[in-house]
Amino acid sequence: MVALTINGEAHQVGAEPDTPLLYVLRDDLKMNGAKYGCGLGQCGACTVMVDGEAVFSCVTPVLLLEGREITTVEGLGTVEKPGPMQQAFIEEQAAQCGYCIAGMMMRAQSLLQKNPNASDAEIRAHMEPNLCRCGTHMRIMRAIHRAAELMRSGAGTGAARVTGERGS
CATH class of the missing domain: 1.10.150.120 ([2Fe-2S]-binding domain)
Known part of the structure; x- marks a missing residue:
């Protein structure tokens, strides 16, 4: 199990440590804001923030993210109250x-x-x-x-x- 903090909420995911964050966001947590574009960290469709820094989630393994704050577009606001x-x-x-x-x-x-x-x-x-x-x-x-x-x-x-x- 990997412990992740995403948009201020704690999550335990049963992903392999080398699984890209993008796959965990989309497949395990059903957060579909970040998109799969190139899968190589070259287009930016998958960009999220980790500790305030923009990162390509398609090439960032979840192993590197325990204890860090991940923010996705879903964490910026809602349909009713956009940030x-x-x-x-x-x-x-x-x-x-x-x-x-x-x-x-x-x-x-x-x-x-x-x-x-x-x-x-x-x-x-x-x-x-x-x-x-x-x-x-x-x-x-x-x-x-x-x-x-x-x-x-x-x-x-x-x-x-x-x-x-x-x-x-």
């Missing part, structure tokens, strides 16, 4: 097909938790490992700027704030 990052992605309509979006949100969340005033250059550099085949990168950038604004103001849960403002 600031989720709210910003909704407001900016940052998803086209949506496959990459959970990973994008998690990588952006890890950045903004450390640097809530990230510049465009810092955002681009941090987001570079995650790929969007649909080409919604500019909407994703706007969503990250909006999420930063929502986080700084303490807003972003419940109904969408409509300000007409757009990030650069």
Whole structure:
């Protein structure tokens, strides 16, 4: 058995120690936010946070995660009360097909938790490992700027704030 803390909740899973976290999340715990993309840690669809750092869950064995805090997109908010990052992605309509979006949100969340005033250059550099085949990168950038604004103001849960403002 492997003991994991995911979104603040303790879980005991009967996975082999070398099992990738992504498989445990999806198959054992039925958390389907993180997606299987490439399976090689090259696309970012599976991105989650471990102790606040963005990691590719498809190549991270659960053995390395005991005693660490894992956060998935499900831990950012709910459908009824989206967190600031989720709210910003909704407001900016940052998803086209949506496959990459959970990973994008998690990588952006890890950045903004450390640097809530990230510049465009810092955002681009941090987001570079995650790929969007649909080409919604500019909407994703706007969503990250909006999420930063929502986080700084303490807003972003419940109904969408409509300000007409757009990030650069």
